[in-house]
Amino acid sequence: MTQGVDIEAIELRRIALPLVAPFRTSFGTQTDRDALLVKVVTGDAEGWGECVADADPLYSSEYIATQEEVMRGFLIPALASDAGRHALRQHGAPAVARVLSPFKGHRMAKAALETAILDAELRAEGRSLARELGGVAATVPSGVSVGIMDEIAQLLDVVGGYLAEGYVRIKLKIEPGWDVEPVRAVRERFGDIPLQVDANTAYTLRDARHLARLDPFDLLLIEQPLEEDDMLGHADLAKLISTPICLDESILSAQTAAAAIRLGACEIVNIKPGRVGGYLEAVRIHDVAAAHGKAVWCGGMLETGIGRAANVALASLPGFTLPGDISASHRFYARDITEPLRIQDGHMRVPTGPGLGPTPIPEILDEVTTSVGLIDVSRP
Structure with missing residues (x-):
């Protein structure tokens, strides 16, 4: 497994992408994707994760606004705490679930954070997610x-x-x-x-x-x-x-x-x-x-x-x-x-490059971004 990580900042970015055609299920019809991306910045690399929550609580009780709120208010502060930072330095991404376990549910938010941290670790080590x-x-x-x-x-x-x-x-x-x-x-x-x-x-x-x-x-x-x-x-x-x-x-x-x-x-x-x-x-x-x-x-x-x-x-x-x-x-x-x-x-x-493989294209990412915030979690 990975060797541990020291997080300096976490970016939460909302984007809006139109679908090429409406997608209808028994939960309703989607015409676009309102997505929440997570970027983790370390001293060695950047890692990306995607929160898969929908705009409305139809498929799941989790929806995108609550996922961003719970990340800002609870999950990221837990990872940035002294105990959280120690666990991540010692064990890396496998420690994320344990650090965040006191908070009930919100699996999609937790998954996005864990993925971004794992991606950053693997990119720094030159290893693929697969x-x-x-x-x-x-x-x-x-x-x-x-x-x-x-x-x-x-x-x-x-x-x-x-x-x-x-x-x-x-x-x-x-x-x-x-x-x-x-x-x-x-x-x-x-x-x-x-x-x-x-x-x-x-x-x-x-x-x-x-x-x-x-x-x-x-x-x-x-x-x-x-x-x-x-x-x-x-x-x-x-x-x-x-x-x-x-x-x-x-x-x-x-x-x-x-x-x-x-x-x-x-x-x-x-x-x-x-x-x-x-x-x-x-x-x-x-x-x-x-x-x-x-x-x-x-x-x-x-x-x-x-x-x-x-x-x-x-x-x-x-x-x-x-x-x-x-x-x-x-x-x-x-x-x-x-x-x-x-x-x-x-x-x-199957991608063979470091981490997840693909990364966002900056020009496209900026065009579709609806909001972005950088949270400094570094310690002196």
């Missing part, structure tokens, strides 16, 4: 998430376009009234492609008979069909449908992943590093799933090139046996804040 996490693959398969459309004809055109670009797996967002028929149409048009669906908690156990109508379509999985806290409901649903259940919002840590697997609530886990508190906890979830013979894959949260590159590094670990939401930059953004991440032959190359 290597640090235990990655083994040089490239990872790229899947793409397709939002809810107004018409099936539109959906088929969009899916066809992504397949032509080379994506090796299609994920369809579903909700009551937009589920069986869209899946049927995609299967009939495109045949035996790797296909899965994501419900984003839109159903209840009373919908089990209806969800079983998806079984004949040989889906890779159905993601998070029930509410995030309904672990027993997912275990019951697993006995009533044959499509494998994947949990997303329900998985907040290695502990909840182990509980879900033990209860029989899932066969597959979607790991989103921001949701679980960072990439180090994401690795622990990967290890728990692997120990139980369960597959994992890396989910996406409309990340910029900063978070997207880090996700690619995570997805290079051996237990990530299913294609993740590792789409190219232009899937969401006409112009990303980093050099664009591209797919080739259905795969994305």
